[in-house]
Amino acid sequence: NTDNLIIDLLEKRTDVAIRIGTLRDSTIHARLLGCSRLRLLASPGYLVRHGTPAQVEDLAHHSLLGFTQPESLNQWPVRTADGARLVIDPALSASSGETLRHLALQGEGIVQLADFMTREDCR
Numbered sequence: 001n002t003d004n005l006i007i008d009l010l011e012k013r014t015d016v017a018i019r020i021g022t023l024r025d026s027t028i029h030a031r032l033l034g035c036s037r038l039r040l041l042a043s044p045g046y047l048v049r050h051g052t053p054a055q056v057e058d059l060a061h062h063s064l065l066g067f068t069q070p071e072s073l074n075q076w077p078v079r080t081a082d083g084a085r086l087v088i089d090p091a092l093s094a095s096s097g098e099t100l101r102h103l104a105l106q107g108e109g110i111v112q113l114a115d116f117m118t119r120e121d122c123r
Contacts, residue, residue: 036114063109066090
């Protein structure tokens with residue numbers, strides 16, 4: 001399954017699954033395989049055209065790329081002035097992190113993605 005929708009593992013009779021994030025079902029046995037930092041990223045071309053945000057509030061003036069669902073993926077790991085996590089209203093949305101990665105590489109906006117997806121792009 002290439003999208004980021006939540007799958008009912010028991011209903012699908014899945015023996016093993018690799019998931020990203022916190023498990024909502026405490027009856028599932030899980031083992032941590034690793035960690036990957038989330039980062040806010042944009043292409044150099046996007047930043048040349050639109051400027052580099054200096055603070056969280058500046059993001060409101062940028063094209064933000066986000067997920068169609070789940071909504072929790074549109075809560076970015078930065079804090080607003082009142083201390084809350086930033087919840088974005090994406091200018092462009094997709095169900096796939098890989099699609100969002102390509103949009104960001106093409107200069108369409110700022111995206112939040114994990115290092116494991118973007119490590120080579122950042123090099």
